Amino acid sequence: MLATQKPRRTREYAGPTPHSVAIRAKMPSKLPPDHLILERRRHDDAREEAEAVTKYNALCDLKNDWERITDRRIQLNTVSRKVKGLMLEQEFTLEDRRERLRQLLAAEDAQYLEEMEASQETMLERQAKMRERAKFLKEKREKERLQVVAEKLDQRWREECEELRSTLTRRHMDEVCLERGEQLRIKADMDQQSQAEEKMYADLWHQDMLAKAAREEREAQERHARNQETLKTLQKQKAALEAKKQDAKRLKEEEGRLLAEERELRKMEEQRAQQEKLAKQQQAREDIATNIRLKTKRRAKEMQEELALDMNILEKLLSDSRNEAMEIAQRKKELREEDQRYREYLRQTAREDEERDREIDKLVDAEVQRQWQKRLDEWARQREARKRLMDNVLAVRRQQVEAKLAENAKAQIELQKERELMQAAMDEHKRLEEEKLAGIRRENLAYQDDLLGQLDYTRRQHEMDKDEEHREYLKGLEAEAEYQAKLKEALARPVIDKMHPMRRAHMAKRASGVPYEDLM
């Protein structure tokens, strides 16, 4: 939308030309000019009215509340007053009841007390009771006395009645016989029992002995087996030692044989070297001889050829000289001279040849010598190598042998050690065996001591028993003697316990010395 198209908010209107503007007229207010005051008055009136109503309501509320609260309070107070009254009444009734109860209980207590007192006894009653009790006691005592008297009377009658006594004696005898028979039976039983016990003990002893014998036999067998075992072990060890020794010996022999072999080898080698040297020398000689022969042959051939040539020349010359006689003589002379010179020359040549030969020989010799030397060197080297090889082999062999020897020695040392250990073990074993034997011997000795002690104890017991018996016998003798004495005395002066009263009185009187006649 364009700016010009925006609806206007102002009252201004722009004209068609610049700076031309119109303002729309403003209509006058419809409200009266004092409407604000009027409005204000109206509001105030309304507020005042509302305030009046509120005040009136508050007053009414207050009145209502007051009435309500007061009513409730009155009601509450009434109720609490009533409740309090009731409670009080209740309490009063309770108190009343308590009082009545108290009275009732007090009355009851008093009544019970009275009754209790009434039930207690008086002095008179007590005296009467005591009297009664005394009477009762007296009666009781009298009754007891009478009973005793009756008993005594009965006893006297029993003692004095001959018939009864004889019957009683017979009965007693019967009883004694019966009991004696019983005793004998019991004794026989006991004997039998003791015999059975002894038999049982004997059986037990026999069994024990058998068991011991069996055990000893078993132990002996075990010991034998053990010894056998030890022996076997020792034999095995010995065989092992022997084998070791054999081994060592064999090793030594082998070493010797090896050394001999080596020596032989060396000898053979030397021999072969000698042979070879000789063969070489022969060869060289032959070669040189061949050389010389060939040389000589070639020389001879050369000489013949030279000679032939010389002859030819000479013949020519001779043919020339025949022509000329003087010349021939001359020639002859010359020839002679020539011949002589030739001869000299030949001799010289021969000497030279010889010298050369000698030189050649010398050279050949040198050569041969050199070759030979070379060959020798070669041989020496080869020998050296062989020797080194041999040495190596031998060293290895020796080493092996030495190792074997060392092993041997070690084995021997070990064997020695083992033997020592074995020896120690055997010693230990022997010692233990001895100790065991000593222990067994000691035990046996202890057992023997015990047995001896037991024997001694039994013997002593026997002696003591015998002593005791003897003493008892002596005592018996003594008692017998005493008894006899007493009997004699009693017989001599018989005293009668239960004397007749008449008789006792009589005796008493007589003792007091009243004459016998007075009593009559």
Place this chain on the structure above:
Amino acid sequence: MSLPERYAFIAEWYDQNAAIIRSYQLLFYASDNTVEMYDIKNRRIFLKRSKIDNVRFEDLYIGGTINVHSRQLNLVEYADEFTKKQLSSKKEKTLAMIKPDAVSKFGAIIDMIYGGGFLIANAKMIQITRKDAEEFYQEHVQRPFFDKLVRFMASGSIVVMELMGNSAVTEWRKLLGPTDSSKARSEAPSSVRAKFGTDQTMNACHGSDATETGQRETNFFFGPEKKWKNTAKLSGSTCCVIKPSAILEGKAGKIMMAIVEAGFEVSALQMFHLEKANAEEFFEVYKGVVNEYSEMVQELCSGPCFALEITGKGERTAEDFREFVGPADPEIARNLRPKTLRAIFGRDKIKNAVHCTDLPEDCPLEVAYFFQILAD
């Protein structure tokens, strides 16, 4: 056993001051009769392991009440598996019911129960309606004798008891003898039915056949769902309370027998586990009158007690019964009234076997306190 035997229970105590029920873990050490308490909510030891004389192992069972330092604790649950395993068979519960024909001999039957080694955890004498009887015997509804049985059950008051003991269900059935009373007389002459039963229906007592039925029947009578109307007459009667010490010594049955033999009638009976506040309220008349008030309260709330409503002698019931009970101190009673209840069963002035209403005008109050206020 090498382990020290420690039984754990969840115990609840009603705190009067805060008016809330606080729960504790109660640990009982059988080796030396000591008790330890652990506050579950605050997670700390409430009572260090200490010896409590009046707590015995036999008193510890679910639903039982023990008294620790004057706090009455109700055991509501086993606190560990060991205790549960050890005690659930040992402390089995069963329902015993004395039928209308044998209610007059309930003293002898209760004596036999105590003699048989059972513990009576709960008991009350009630009157059931025909509907209740039908509901109770619902499993016999098809049997021909159902109608007769139901009519018989609704014909008079019955005594229901919750017995507890080592495999109580089978032991109680053994003590009851065969269902048919005539058969019982020939087979087990010393059984309850042989002694008190008449025939197959009127066979003196009922016992649960299994643990589950025992549970159900116990719940039927002692559960919280149902309110049972007791048989209290509340007029012309006096109140007798057999004290916990006498019950502990197994004398309750003999005391009841003696009461019935003396010509009194027991018109209502119920077992209560009194709390200290209840005991104080009950004995409020004696406060300040007798010196042994606090010991009396202590004794009454030390365990379960039987409350009996005694009638049968018209207007003179209260006086006659008081005469029959004898002086409060058994020593005096033995000297002066050797035939009275306290002379025979009492031990000392506190443990004097029974409490009876002293003031004649207190009789309705005390009877109403037990059978109206506490029973509801």
